[in-house]
Amino acid sequence: MGNIRETTLEIDLSALEHNFNFIKAKLKKETKFLAVVKAFAYGSDMAIVAKKLENLDVDYFAVAYVKEGVLLRDAGITAPILVLHPQPINFEELIDRCLEPSIYSPRILNSFLETAKKKRQTNYPIHLKFNTGLNRLGFWHNDISLILKKLGRETALKIISVFSHLAASEDKKEREFSLQQIESFKKISDELSEKLGSSPMRHILNTSGVLNYPEAQFEMVRSGIGLYGYGNESVIDAQLKPIASLKTIISQLHQIEPNESVGYNRAFKSKDYRVTATLPIGHADGISRQYGNGKAFVQVNGQKAPIIGNVCMDMVMIDVTGIDCKEGDEVVIFGDTLSAENFANTADTISYELLTAISQRVKRVVK
Ligand SMILES: *Cc1c(COP(=O)(O)O)cnc(C)c1O
16 A cells, blocks of 8 residues: 555656656757646646756747746746747737747738737747648748748847657658658758848757657757657657656445446446446546546556446546455556556557646646
């Protein structure tokens, strides 16, 4: 039995430091490190994780939305913060909190320029996002002249960086495509620098990009998942340490007789005598219904126990037949001994989705 008394996400800051150092060691000395802390630092705790990373001297942070950048500023983070996907409705607040927008389309450029002028800004830092094949966000190569025409005599804005995003950096079968993306990014940034007469920072690599395309570090890289302990391949996973462990306890044990059922819609039907345990964690906490009905396993006193029946909003039931356990005992959902990647794979998803789904209802504790 551990010291867990309710469903808890334990955060291990020494694991975070280990992962940071692991990725940092792959970079050239002069390459800057941007830490991606969007979605509550991949479901952990944005303020605590960002504070630790700021102490480790990361150069930049990135979040997806303005609201997340505001959370970081409220937590006292002073490093520059790139907002990857800002919306015009939040531009005034973005400027008030010294956040730096990704400018990804002519509409966003016009709108941000207008707000910056209205707020009497000069040289406000912006980051130009180009689409090189992901086809999600970004200017096209041939938008360069439009951008420069728009910014021509303007002093309100200053291009701090130019960046793009790889579509399949973790997929070795798509190496050709990724190299093409890197090549077109090079062309775009060269043309931009030449016409601009100055050289903004360039960045295209995420975690798997750092691992698979070290030659494309340019001036900065953007790492998220690696910091949290997952590297999209097992050899890397073995060298990283998951920072978050999701643990809970056994609320109640039940002796189930043959032909009884367990849970909603009677989805689990017992053929023989079983012992089940009910846990205080459900789909409202981020363990989605896909993990039910025998797909995913949790760990009780070091032994594997399947989630049986349908996952409820606030509870799951597991089969602990033959496992030595009692009410109040600790249960590991995922963590250092049970990888979130493997847990996620049982329901055909990935660590990113499982981690970021852990809801704010779950208590966070720094180990
Ligand atoms: C989320 C995100 C990242 C981080 O990717 P990881 O695979 O978690 O390292 C980097 N860049 C952009 C644009 C992103 O949206």
